[in-house]
Amino acid sequence: MTQIKDIQPKEVWQVFGQMLQIPRPSNHEEKIQKWAVNFGKSLGLETSIDDSGNVIIRKPATPGMEDRKGVILQGHLDMVPQKNNDKTHDFDNDPIEAFVEDDWVTANGTTLGADNGIGVSSALAVLASDKVKHGPLEVLLTATEETGMDGANGLKAGVLNGEILINTDSEDEGELYVGCAGGVDANILFNYTEEETPYGVVGLKLNVTGMKGGHSGIDIPRQRGNAIKVFFRILNAAYEELGVRLARIDGGSLRNAIPREAFGVVVVDEARTADFVARAYEIAQIIKTELAETEPDLKVEIAETELPVSLIDEKTQQNMTKAVLALPNGVIRMSDTMIGLVETSSNLALLKSDDQNKTIKAACLVRSSVDTAKEDVASRIKAVFELAGAEVSFSGSYPGWKPNMESPILKTMQDVYNRRFGKIPEIKAIHAGLECGILGGKYPEWDMISFGPTIRFPHSPDEKVNIETVQKFWDFLVATLENIPKK
CATH class of the missing domain: 3.40.630.10 (Zn peptidases)
Structure with missing residues (x-):
């Protein structure tokens, strides 16, 4: 000091x-x-x-x-x-x-x-x-x-x-x-039911770390990766190919920061554990290649953990995964009047499950120098998540x-x-x-x-x-x- x-x-x-x-x-x-x-x-x-x-x-x-x-x-x-x-x-x-x-x-x-x-x-x-x-x-x-x-x-x-x-x-x-x-916060809420964890599965931690994150406005044109998006890209493939199920998710930390980390617990059939690990690392390597310039320290880690008692119901898992994949994120449009200035963007900042209340909360921050464009992207986010069965509300709008x-x-x-x-x-x-x-x-x-x-x-x-x-x-x-x- x-x-x-x-x-x-x-x-x-x-x-x-x-x-x-x-x-x-x-x-x-x-x-x-x-x-x-x-x-x-x-x-x-x-x-x-x-x-x-x-x-x-x-x-x-x-x-x-x-x-x-x-x-x-x-x-x-x-x-x-x-x-x-x-x-x-x-x-x-x-x-x-x-x-x-x-x-x-x-x-x-x-x-x-x-x-x-x-x-x-x-x-x-x-x-x-x-x-x-x-x-x-x-x-x-x-x-x-x-x-x-x-x-x-x-x-x-x-x-x-x-x-x-x-x-x-x-x-x-x-x-x-x-x-x-200006900006507006999108607040997303999924309610889920618990499903009992089946026999013959293994509990695994799936962690995405090492990403740069940063300010979701100033750093958004740097085209950095989003840890929540990375997590669900892996989960989507793992579910479709191997039936991997989600028990818990904790991604991001602040509404105005690009998520640097995402942590989850999944279960997979014991006989397919090695296949899941191999597939997850394969997808991670693909993403690292795509983001080689912006996310050189991206890391995906898988480790065995205590078997969860229950899982997020399969329908909610599928709907939420598809919504995250479809969600507009990052730079949406550049300014027509000021070269190099982002006009409109959106950042999926948070996605966290709550075992006690059986809910999953997500948050996005939409920014735009054009108020009608801000409202349009907010409407798109609302449409994506409502189609997936979530409740969507908006708060904190400022000009x-x-x-x-x-x-x-x-x-x-x-x-x-x-x-x-x-x-x-x-x-x-x-x-x-x-x-x-x-x-x-x-x-x-x-x-x-x-x-x-x-x-x-x-x-x-x-x-x-x-x-x-x-x-x-x-x-x-x-x-x-x-x-x-x-x-």
């Missing part, structure tokens, strides 16, 4: 070093919220927390800057809790074990929380600094962004006074984001953020970046759910923009943030605040 705190710019990394010590997984943010409130109050600043868990801190303009437009610096306090299967870590209690590796800061077997911890740290560093010049300033630290944007949805209109929102949740330095995708190429803050930041770094930053939209879409609906008069340092592989244990770009991000933020136009 001493190593982290000594990185430049110290103003940012020292705050981030504190955040690494405080557990802050989504839906368990009480400790980080209390810390943020204490941070603001320790500086003698007006600080509050609303009913949705959003922390708001206000700092008056520095002398001579009182006539500038008010700025809201915004980030989210929660982080995605992902860890490797062999890593022992309690996200509710343990600090993140961060370290420097080459030119990056990363974590030991877990997500780092640079998404959005670096952005939050930069906003708090501005509050703590007596050197940064700025106009009237508000810092908005939202709650539970990663699992539903609860804080942004719960923020009340009329609470904030600023005219410009600067979101710090983008992940490529040198780029300014002026638009984002996209339509780009405004005439934005005054966009022009200001382009000019500032060009003067400071000798080039004009790229203007982009992001295939992810920035809170700007929701916040802009509550404060339609806001002029909004998003930027950040370079972060790779967010929402996965491979997450890392580039040290050099954090310095540029900080310098750019400071220069922007000094050049905010007058009211």
Whole structure:
């Protein structure tokens, strides 16, 4: 940790070093919220927390800057809790074990929380600094962004006074984001009946691991594999050829992450065990060949386990398998107006059986910058699973953020970046759910923009943030605040 705190710019990394010590997984943010409130109050600043868990801190303009437009610096306090299967870590209690590796800061077997911890740290560093010049300033630290944007949805209109929102949740330095995708969650429920495990079968664990996973928006164009899809591809062939039956399934972990792992228990006729193992490994090798560039560490493992007492009924197994195979997943359509931008995608994020309630729950997150396209893919998912006998509902719908190429803050930041770094930053939209879409609906008069340092592989244990770009991000933020136009 001493190593982290000594990185430049110290103003940012020292705050981030504190955040690494405080557990802050989504839906368990009480400790980080209390810390943020204490941070603001320790500086003698007006600080509050609303009913949705959003922390708001206000700092008056520095002398001579009182006539500038008010700025809201915004980030989210929660982080995605992902860890490797062999890593022992309690996200509710343990600090993140961060370290420097080459030119990056990363974590030991877990997500780092640079998404959005670096952005939050930069906003708090501005509050703590007596050197940064700025106009009237508000810092908005939202709650539970990663699992539903609860804080942004719960923020009340009329609470904030600023005219410009600067979101710090983008992940490529040198780029300014002026638009984002909207999204909606599809919630799928199968009810099944138990069937008694027959005689003469063997219980086997079928595990799919080693996949990269990642952010289901930002990383979706990387064409990575989906561990749940891989699992059911193997199960489908094994059932049709060898009658393999499913007892339990546990795939994926978060609604907004590409599934890296899937674990299941199956049974197979004792005399056909070797055939199943051979066939499963054969299919695994085929998939590894197909995904050789994106999933070089994909691993399928089979091991004998205790014989389950009961199985998921055969009809539900068949219907669910077919639905998973037929489900639209990954990139659905690329944008016609912005080269290289994904317009619409879907990610099968979770699929888990519950022995106690005799249910199987699945979840998909559909994203699109076109609301009607989002609705169309959601309808397709509903059709596939309802045909398979499941119940389907939708929740957490949020709008996209339509780009405004005439934005005054966009022009200001382009000019500032060009003067400071000798080039004009790229203007982009992001295939992810920035809170700007929701916040802009509550404060339609806001002029909004998003930027950040370079972060790779967010929402996965491979997450890392580039040290050099954090310095540029900080310098750019400071220069922007000094050049905010007058009211």
